[in-house]
Amino acid sequence: CLVGTAFTGGGDLKAQPFDALYPGVGIHANLLNTILSGRSRAEAGAAGLVLCVLILASIAVLANLIRGPFLSAGAAAAAGLTYPGVVLMALKGLDLHLPLFLPELGLAVSFAAIFIHRYATEFRDAAFLREHFQSTLSPQLLDELLKNPGMVNRRGERREMTVMFTDIKGFTTTS
Secondary structure (H helix, E strand, O other), X not given: OOXXXXXXXXXXXXEEXXXXXXXXXXXXXXXXXXXXXXXXXXXXXXXXXXXXXXXHHHHHHHHHOOOOHHHHHHXXXXXXXXXXXXXXXXXXXXXXXXXXXXXXXXXXXXHHHHHHHHXXXXXXXXXXXXXXXXXXXXXHHHHHHHXXXXXXXXXXXXXXXXXXXXXXXXXXXXX
């Protein structure tokens, strides 16, 4: 038998994760129910933490494979916003307590590091292309190269080719 107050003006109201004002006797009742039923929430432990961090870090890597900074950031943000729901479903449905903060931090740090590296590399590649080709290519072709930098091989390539030079009779003097 548990005795306690459970009214708004009573002094036995406590904060708990799902309610700011929860009767203290209700907390005791929940503890007693957990002990008597033998059901307690399982902790994910260190292996669960590592697994969650690896999964979200992998999602960050996959999000960075998406072309376009906004789509890439949106995919990572969607994963970051979905994960707390997964944690809540595991808690309510499986009585499994998954870590929240470190996996989210792993997602954010992984995404930011890869994102910064990717765009620094792309900026460097664009500067290389612009520096080496702006005097020899038309602006339209240079823009096309910047959109598709894979078209250029930095090392060049060897080819066996035939080149034919022709002159139209009288063209040089006319021009």
